[in-house]
Amino acid sequence: MGKLLYSGKAKQMWSTDDPEQLRVVYLDQATMLNGKRKDHFAGKGAAANDISTLVFEYLIQQGIPTHFIKHLSEKEELVKKCDMIRLEFVTRNIVAGHFASRFGLKEGTPLAQPVEETFYKSDELDDPFANESDAIAIGACTADEYQKCWALARQCNVLLTKLFAKAGMKLVDFKLEFGKLSDGSLVLADEFSPDNCRLWDLDTNAHLDKDVFRKNLADITTTYDEVYQRLQKVVTEED
Numbered sequence: 001m002g003k004l005l006y007s008g009k010a011k012q013m014w015s016t017d018d019p020e021q022l023r024v025v026y027l028d029q030a031t032m033l034n035g036k037r038k039d040h041f042a043g044k045g046a047a048a049n050d051i052s053t054l055v056f057e058y059l060i061q062q063g064i065p066t067h068f069i070k071h072l073s074e075k076e077e078l079v080k081k082c083d084m085i086r087l088e089f090v091t092r093n094i095v096a097g098h099f100a101s102r103f104g105l106k107e108g109t110p111l112a113q114p115v116e117e118t119f120y121k122s123d124e125l126d127d128p129f130a131n132e133s134d135a136i137a138i139g140a141c142t143a144d145e146y147q148k149c150w151a152l153a154r155q156c157n158v159l160l161t162k163l164f165a166k167a168g169m170k171l172v173d174f175k176l177e178f179g180k181l182s183d184g185s186l187v188l189a190d191e192f193s194p195d196n197c198r199l200w201d202l203d204t205n206a207h208l209d210k211d212v213f214r215k216n217l218a219d220i221t222t223t224y225d226e227v228y229q230r231l232q233k234v235v236t237e238e239d
């Protein structure tokens with residue numbers, strides 16, 4: 001069964017018999033305002049796990065190094081244990097969310113080139129913005145790690161923009177996290193689900209991500225299930 005090592009806003013991390021592996025449990029809950037609002041949604045954990053598994057398997061197939069080992073059950077996956085880089089790497093392709101409010105821009109405005117923003121992962125400090133020199137100065141990563149993480153994030157953006165477009169969705173923005181394995185190599189870690197990205201329907205711009213919860217627009221589990229069905233159809237057709 002292992003020991004509960006960490007209980008976060010969306011997942012729990014459990015130890016396993018192998019010190020280099022963790023069992024991740026996706027929770028049936030959604031939070032906003034860094035956990036200040038929290039609601040229960042049956043089936044949400046399984047849907048996020050399904051989507052993240054599909055995306056990680058796709059990225060691995062395309063040559064991206066990741067922590068993912070395997071899908072274990074509805075809500076569980078097995079991953080390689082990482083020493084996490086305490087940064088959130090946010091890429092934006094279309095104006096939305098905080099970028100829209102910060103710069104007074106209209107949501108939906110395309111960006112001439114992707115915007116890359118890094119935040120220090122700290123609930124107490126509300127995840128402050130951190131540029132490269134900030135990240136190095138506070139010891140979150142080295143210059144080399146910062147550059148390598150962004151190089152991987154750029155590759156993921158190209159691959160995932162195409163994948164989601166085939167599934168009838170615009171990849172508006174997304175957050176990635178990276179970690180180091182015991183041999184020091186950098187891998188994409190955490191998850192990729194509509195909890196950590198914005199997805200809009202290609203034709204209608206309908207929200208297909210956590211904004212349905214943030215803005216009270218639709219049922220979050222039904223929305224995530226729809227994203228999974230669309231992605232599954234694309235990868236099945238590609239096989």
Ligand code: ADP
Pocket residue numbers: 006007008009010011012013022067079080081082083084177179189190191
């Ligand atoms: P949060 O910590 O923001 O509330 P989660 O509920 O998703 O987020 O918790 C998962 C935690 O596990 C995150 O802090 C994430 O950085 C960390 N994590 C993700 N993948 C790994 C991994 N492979 N090894 C160790 N920690 C990981």
Ligand code: TMP
Pocket residue numbers: 088090096097098099127173174175195196197198
């Ligand atoms: P933002 O517009 O709120 O800054 O969010 C940009 C993207 O990053 C969006 O897809 C949601 C994701 N994100 C997280 O996954 N976790 C976070 O803590 C934040 C602030 C954003």
